[in-house]
Amino acid sequence: MRSLFLILFLFSFNAIAQNAEGLPFTRYFSTQDYEGGIQNWSITQNNEGLIYVANNFGLLEYDANSWNRYVVPGGTKMRDVTIGPGGEIYVAIQGDFGYIIPSNPEGERYISLADSLPEKYRNFDEAWRIFHDGENLYFCTFRQIFLFNGKGQLIDVIEPTYPPENFHFVNNRLFVNELEYGLTYLDNGKLKLFEKGEFFKGKAVTSIIPIANNHLLIFTNSHGVYTWDGTKYKIWNENNHEIFSSASVNTAIRLSSGNMAIGTQNKGLYITDSNGEILFYLNKGNGLNNRTVLSLFEDIYGNLWVGHNNGISVIELTVPFTLISEQSNLPGTGYDGMAVDDIIYLGTNNGLYSKNITDPTIQNYTFVENSRGQVYSIKEIDDYLLMGHHLGTFLINDRKVEQISDVLGAWTFVELPDHPEYIICGTYKGLLLFKREGKSLKFVRKLKGFDESSRVMEVDDSGYIWMTHGYKGVYRLHIHDELDSVQVKFYGIEQGLPSNYLVNVWKINGRLIFSTETTIYSYNEKTDRFAPDEYFSEFFDENSNISFMEQDPMGNIYYLSSTEIGVLLRQSNGTFEKNTKIFNRLKGLLNDDLQNLSILNSNQVLYGAKEGFIMYTKQGGDPSDASFDALIRKVYNTSTLKDSVIYSGYYYNGENLLSDIPEEKIPEYHYSKNSIKFEYSAPFYQGSKYTRYQYKLENYDEDWSSWSETNVKEYTNLREGSYTFKVRAINIYDQISEVDSYSFVIVAPWYRTTLAYIGGAFLLLFIIASTFYFVDSRHKKEKRLMELTQEREINQKESQLRSSEEMLEKLKSEKLKAEVESKNQELATSTMHLLNKNSFINSIKHNISSIIKRSKNQEVKKELNKIMVNIEKNIASDDDWEHFAIHFDQVHGDFTKRLKDNYPKLTPQEMKLSAYLRMNLSTKEIAHLLNISVRGVEIARYRLRKKLTLERSENLQEFILKY
Missing domain, CATH: 2.60.40.10 (Immunoglobulins)
Known part of the structure; x- marks a missing residue:
């Protein structure tokens, strides 16, 4: 349950004294930001923290994330807004008044209360102010004041004698400013002249604020500010009376701190203490974007909302930070600062600036001549105020600078304990030696033996200078007694440091500590090594790379790190308590080049920012x-x-x-x-x-x-x-x-509702029962059918048994027939082989016969004739082809017989060719079997095609195979 009321906390915000520096954090909203009109006449806040603004274009609503705009019928200018006891948003507009209910999903709902007025009162020009006392509502116009109860019912109409100039509600009493008469108040339905109220005849009263002992603080537009102590009026602050008289005060409120905020027509905003002393003055270009202030409101967090003639500003008065930037005539990024006596010096990348902080009439900073360029550091050593600058080393005195060295890149300065008359300066390329001479310093020499950039240095109790380099490590420097050279010892990972990167040295509680990439280390002189510092390890984790540390006069340690900004507050028992919350407000604002903070005094710390500086002032309250x-x-x-x-x-x-x-x-x-x-x-x-x-x-x-x-x-x-x-x-x-x-x-769809599930369950039961009945009936029928089937199958099996014996005999016969056919095929193959053999033997016989005819050697002829006789005895008879044809027909379905019957003119050679084609033999194989050439086979195929009367498109091989 969202809380009905947010806690309205009061801060003891009185640390912004006259010598405070800078301006409060301010955010400006333009008409483009809130998408409304220029003028903002009234500001308020509801219980949930939302901001409402009466604007020329309607009612603006802001939730810290986005703006919303409610437009009332007619789109007329809105003059005032207030939140009613029930959360309704009451508004006063041109020619109307009523309330808005922002809860209608389709859009806001506006209810006019002016429409319920009697006809004679309805035609008014302007509703200017709204007040409520918890029970009744007062709607103030320039003709009448309409009194409504909480139910929206008209209960009274008050008609002033003279046209009202303004209205104020103080201590449950309605005051009316009538220029022709004076200051009046409402009493039992009648307007009466306030005590000595004629004092304000001809004076426009713009605000009335109750103060202690039932006294009043009364602001006028152009006649100053007065207090009423019950008997007389007197000027609030004599010193500033002329300022407030000429400023054209439009509005004023008392802040929760007890200070006053005064908005003017053309001079911006004044923040004063309870006695009228000016603490802040904000104007266009000096904290504000518009000089005209039409309305003021302090929200529950102590922020001051300013309604301008063009835009809206919100000023963070409760945060303990103020901004010193170009609006205070301090341009550039902040690097270092120092307060000496009554003067504060601030160094930026543009040069050195100064200001007398005891003179309240001085608003802005003044550039110090001859200091233009990058300032790195400002350090006070005894009576010397030194400035490290890109162009060299400078001595500051009475808001003037004197260059004492032109060696480029002066970073920082340290004293030499063993030689108090000398000062060391760290530069881009080593160390410089300076000697005191009265009120000035004299450059002596550059020290030999060390040329590293020396930005961060501290001196230990033994007189050693410890210099840390951003990406090289730690150097311990000893100045020779002749003060002309340096003895150097390097420390890095080998000496216990976690790395050589991001190491810095600081003097805290009188001893040196070294911040690294991970945590804080300290040096052990006995072991000549570094080790994690046990005391500080409880405050910083291994990801906290400290980039700056400094201790204030009270012992508090302020620091900057890669993950947070904070302070270790010294307790009465000597321990420290870490505080970071309030410093989160500095996120994204600080200088991320060479981070720096400067302790000005025990309760003020200066942070180098991207735009100028941010001043932290310790105070009692904490908005965090x-x-x-x-x-x-x-x-x-x-x-x-x-x-x-x-x-x-x-x-x-x-x-x-x-x-x-x-x-x-x-x-x-x-x-x-x-x-x-x-x-x-x-x-x-x-x-x-x-x-x-x-x-x-x-x-x-x-x-x-x-x-x-x-x-x-x-x-x-x-x-x-x-x-x-x-x-x-x-x-x-x-x-x-x-x-x-x-x-x-x-809501579930109908098929997943409870009723659907119950119906489904009944349907399922019905289906199960129906299925069971159906299955049971079917089972009985199947059982009877099975019995009949069994009887029929028995009869069939007996019949099949008889036929099986016959089938068995048939199968045996078919098996024998298949075996015969197989053997016939094998015989045909063997015959084919024999035919091939005979062909081969005839070929040999022919060759031998040729040799016999050509040979003249009778003995050779005789032996060859013997071979011929043996060949004749062993060669098969001429009926080999007939045997082959018989077996071939058995395999190929009487192919030769059918072919001979259909084509009787085929020669035996053509019949053989057809058989070989039927066997799908190649041309070469056929040539061998027919004992002719391949060309002869092709001629034979051609002749066979003619005798078979084949068309040109028909393939001989396919014809034979299909025949």
């Missing part, structure tokens, strides 16, 4: 302890093409605007609208861009999300069920907000 709320601003249904708003941050029950939806009114959404988007914010206005958020959807997310700057979360295709979306925020000070929540229900 403020509580704040996270707010769910809008909820959208994104299931359709166009997102629709289903919740806008509040629930209106007809009487009050509630920040939470009652449990009995938790919305339910159809399953078809199960995609939901949430927008949320946290109205904490200091460093709002660093606010981060965490969310969780109960019944969906197991745990909180990680922290993120994103302020929108969408869930799609949620299943039916009850959900609660929760969001919380963490601000720049690491404070976690209260949790805001939004509960809703996704």
Whole structure:
């Protein structure tokens, strides 16, 4: 449950005395930022922390994340806004007044109360102010004052004798400023002249503030400021009376600190103490973007909101920081500063600037002649104020500088304990020696033996100078007695340091400590090595690379690191307590080149910033302890093409605007609208861009999300069920907000409702019972059918048994026939081989016969004739082809017989060719079998085609195979 009221904390903010430097942090919103008109007449805040502004274009709403604008019918100028007891936003506009209910999902709802007035009162020009005392509402116009009760009913009409100039509500009493008469007040429905109120006849009273003992502080537009002590009026502050008289005061309020904020027509804003002494003066170009102040409001966090003639400013008065920048005539990035006597010196990349801090009439800084360029350091050694500069070394005296060395790049300075009349200066390329001569210093020489850049140096109790280099390591330097050269010893990883990078040396509590990439180290003289410093290890983790440390006169240690900015506050028992929260406000503002902080005194620290300097002033209050709320601003249904708003941050029950939806009114959404988007914010206005958020959807997310700057979360295709979306925020000070929540229900589709499940269960039981009955009936039928089938099968099996015997005989016969056919095929193959053999033997016989005919040797002829006889005996008879043809026909279905019958003119040679083609032999193989050439086979194929009367398109081989 969101708290009804945020805690209104009061800060003891009185540390900004007259000698304070700089201007408070300010943020300006232009008309482009809030998308409204130029003039902003009134500002207020509701219980949840939202800011509302009465603007020329309507009502502006700001939640620290974005601006929203409510437009009333007619779009007329809005003059005043106030929050009613029930959360309604009452507004006064041109020709109307009423209230806005910002809870309608389709848009705000405006209810006019002026429309309920009697006809004779309705035609007024301007409703200027609204007040409420908890029970009644006062709507003030320049003709009448209308009194309404909390139910919106008119209960009285007051008509001033003279046209009112202004209205004020003080201590539950309505004051009316009538120029022709004086200052009056409302008493029992009548306006009466206030005690000695004629004093203000002809004076425009712009603000009345109650002060102690029922006294009043009364501001006029052009006649100054007065106090009323119950008997007389007197000038508030004699010294500043002329200033306030000529400033054209438009408005004034008392701040929670007890100080006063005074807004003027053309001189900006004054912040004074309770006695009228000016603490701050902000004007255009000096803290403000517009010089005209129309309205002032202090929010629950102590921020001052300023409504301008063009734009809106918010001034962070409660943070202990002020900014010294170009608006104070201090251009450039801040590097170092020093306060000496009544003068403060500040060094930037543009030069040295100074200011007398005891003279309240001096607003801006003055450039110190001959100092133009990069200033690195300002250091006081005894009576000498030294400046390290890119162009060399300078001596500062009475807001003037004197160059005492032109050696480029003077970084810093240290004293020599053993030689108090000498001072060492670290430069870009080694060390310089200076000697005191009366009120001045004289450059002596550059020391030999060391040429490293020496920006960070400290001297230990033994007189050694320890110099740390940003990326090389640590050097221990000893100046020879002749003061002309340096003895150097290097320390690095081998001597215990974690690395040679980012090492710096500081003197804290009278001893030297060394910050490194990881943690803080100290030097052990006995072992001549470095080791982690046990005392400081409890304050800094291994990721805290300290870039600067300095101790103030009270023993507090201020530091800058890569992860945080903070201070170790010294306690009464000598221990330290770490404080970082308030310094988070400096995130993104400090100089990230050569980081620096300067202790000005026991309660003021100066930080080098990207734009000038930031002054920290210790004070009693701490805004980092403020509580704040996270707010769910809008909820959208994104299931359709166009997102629709289903919740806008509040629930209106007809009487009050509630920040939470009652449990009995938790919305339910159809399953078809199960995609939901949430927008949320946290109205904490200091460093709002660093606010981060965490969310969780109960019944969906197991745990909180990680922290993120994103302020929108969408869930799609949620299943039916009850959900609660929760969001919380963490601000720049690491404070976690209260949790805001939004509960809703996704209704199940009809087929997943309880009724559907019950119906489904009954249907399932019916199906099971029907199935069981059907199966049982079918089983009985199948059983009877099975019995009949068994009888029939027995008969069939007996019949099959008889036929099986016959089948068995048939199978045996077929098997024998298959075996015969197989053997016939084998015989045909053997015959084919025999035919080939005979062909081969005939070929040999022919060759031998040729040899016999050619040979003249009778003995050779005789032997060859014997061989011929043996060949004749062993060669097969001529009927080989007939045997082959018989077996061939058995294999190929009487091929030769059918072919001979159909083509009787085929020769035996052509019949053989056809058989060989049927066997799918190649041309070469056929040539061998026919004992002719390959060309002869081709001629034979041609002749065979003619006798078979084949067309040109028909293939001989395919014809034979298919025949």
